[in-house]
Amino acid sequence: MPWLNTLRTLYLAFYSKHAYIRAAREWRGIGYGYLFVLILISTLCIGLWVHTWINIAMAGVEKHILPQLPKMTFAEGHLSIDRELPYVISVNGRDLVRFDSTSKLPPDPQEFAPFVFGSSDLAFYGRGKGIIKQWIYEKVWSLVIEPLGITKAVKFLKTWGGLVVAGILLPLHFLWVASHTLMMGAIGRVFSNTMHIALTYSRLIRISVVAVTPGVVLGTLLIVSNQFFQLWLGIYLIMAVIYLFYGVYSNKHADDHLQFYDTPLDDGYPETTEFES
Numbered sequence: 001m002p003w004l005n006t007l008r009t010l011y012l013a014f015y016s017k018h019a020y021i022r023a024a025r026e027w028r029g030i031g032y033g034y035l036f037v038l039i040l041i042s043t044l045c046i047g048l049w050v051h052t053w054i055n056i057a058m059a060g061v062e063k064h065i066l067p068q069l070p071k072m073t074f075a076e077g078h079l080s081i082d083r084e085l086p087y088v089i090s091v092n093g094r095d096l097v098r099f100d101s102t103s104k105l106p107p108d109p110q111e112f113a114p115f116v117f118g119s120s121d122l123a124f125y126g127r128g129k130g131i132i133k134q135w136i137y138e139k140v141w142s143l144v145i146e147p148l149g150i151t152k153a154v155k156f157l158k159t160w161g162g163l164v165v166a167g168i169l170l171p172l173h174f175l176w177v178a179s180h181t182l183m184m185g186a187i188g189r190v191f192s193n194t195m196h197i198a199l200t201y202s203r204l205i206r207i208s209v210v211a212v213t214p215g216v217v218l219g220t221l222l223i224v225s226n227q228f229f230q231l232w233l234g235i236y237l238i239m240a241v242i243y244l245f246y247g248v249y250s251n252k253h254a255d256d257h258l259q260f261y262d263t264p265l266d267d268g269y270p271e272t273t274e275f276e277s
Contacts, residue, residue: 006034010041013213013243020247021254023206030202031209032178038213039174042220043166049224051162058158064091066154070099072145077138078119088113103134177212180237184208184244191248199251207251211243 006027012019023031068089070081081087081099088111089097095113103118105111105125116123124133188204199207215236222228 007037009034009210010038010213010217013210014217017246017250017254020207020210020250023210024199024203024247024251025254027206031181031206035178035181035209035212036174038216039177040170042216043170043173045220045224046169047162047166049162050165054161055158058154058161060091061154062151065089065096066147066151069147069150071147072117074137074141074143074145076142077136079117079137080119081117177216180212180240181205181208184211184240187241188244188248191245192252195248195252197248197252199248203251204248207247208240208244211247212240214243215239 009019009023027034070083070087073080079099083099086098086100086106088095088099095111097115097117098111098113099117100106101119103116103121103123105113105116112125112127114125114127116125120137122135122137123131126132182205185201185204185208188199188207189201192199192204218239219228219232219236222232
């Protein structure tokens with residue numbers, strides 16, 4: 001099956017010059033069928049990772065917070081609850097949320113809670129840093145938040161949270177990477193002109209699609225293993241440009257190690273075509 005051979009580009013892109021030659025010479029279109037499958041696999045892995053962490057977080061909410069959660073009624077810019085004030089929600093012996101007549105912290109540091117719901121506003125505090133953010137209720141329409149409603153929302157997130165995140169992330173992730181390949185196509189034109197090799201822009205895009213594969217695969221592995229770091233985005237772009245150079249260079253010397261049409265191709269990489277839309 002040709003598409004199975006194309007799918008092997010997921011790992012051949014890391015080292016095989018043949019992958020870049022095939023993409024340029026044999027794939028159809030500009031390679032976005034393969035790119036979509038690459039991003040789909042990456043997004044599904046990230047969605048599964050998000051689903052796992054949502055379930056871990058929601059299990060903590062169900063166990064520690066929901067049993068203590070009061071009924072909250074917002075009306076005319078004021079909040080009231082069905083418990084006597086002050087009321088505190090604690091997790092593992094540490095105060096997390098405080099309901100009081102005012103959002104100011106009590107003078108006793110032992111009564112510190114990062115979230116303080118006052119009658120007219122909500123404040124978020126950092127220990128030793130004072131108030132970080134404040135929200136005024138006057139912009140909130142009449143609203144009633146009941147523990148039962150929160151329980152239903154928690155169950156929804158546990159069941160569908162990862163799928164919702166993956167559904168939102170998929171088009172954004174695809175457009176983000178596709179925009180990089182368009183930019184890299186222009187960079188590839190500079191490389192091809194420097195090497196005196198005639199490659200059309202569509203071929204350069206196909207090479208770019210293969211060139212971003214190692215970065216997408218490694219980035220996905222970093223995310224699902226909880227090792228992702230912000231500097232990786234810059235490393236990913238540098239890696240993609242290096243692989244782009246490697247892809248253009250491989251096509252310049254393609255006939256030195258592959259004889260197309262006349263002799264059989266290497267057994268490890270039979271003829272392939274790009275995914276059809």
